[in-house]
Amino acid sequence: MTVVPPTDPAAFEFFNEIGIIDQLAGTIFERAMPQGLTRAQFTVLNHFVRLGHKERSPAQLASAFQVTRPTMTSTLARMARDGLVVIRDDPADGRAKLVSITDKGRAAREAAIAAMAPLAPMLDAVIDPDELAAMLPVLRRVRIALDTARD
Structure with a gap:
């Protein structure tokens, strides 16, 4: 007997495929990352570079990543300990902090991206470069x- 999958709405299928791809790619990415750098840390570093290296508060970062403030504070503390970010007092609000990426953090992001280079042939085998450019x-x-x- 042939099993026919249910016909789900296209929007569900779209997000379902993205979710599965995220899980599979995330695992591959975590395995390829330089020793000691987590996926969460990479995403914070990438966020700073993508948005022009502007300082952010831990609350802004927690909101951007949709995680709790304690979760973000813990991630940032480990990153600061490793020299990937600097956390300083906010001069406008003595109770608040500001976070910025360091040169070591930028270098760690670049190393993580370089570590992904060997995976490019896998993507090239299933997506033509023109298709990829059109999808972005x-x-x-x-x-x-x-x-x-x-928001």
């Missing part, structure tokens, strides 16, 4: 829409 603007629009909707 669509994915960015979806990310921007989802980011806007959560």
Whole structure:
């Protein structure tokens, strides 16, 4: 007997595929990352570089990553201990902190990206470079829409 999968709405299938890809790619990425750098730490470093290295408060970072403040504070404390970020008092609010990426943090991000280079042939085998270039603007629009909707 042939099992016919249910016909789910296209939007569900879209997000389901992204979720599965995220899980699979995340595992591959974690295995390829330089020793001592976690996926959570990489995403914080990448956030700083992607947004132009601007200082952020731990609360802003927790909101951006949709994690609790204690979770972000713990991640940032380990990153500061390892010299990847600097945490300083906010001069405008003595109770608040500001976080910025360091040169060592930028170098760790670049090393993580370089560690992913051997995985490029796997992607090249299933997606033509022109298809990939065409997909990126669509994915960015979806990310921007989802980011806007959560605020």
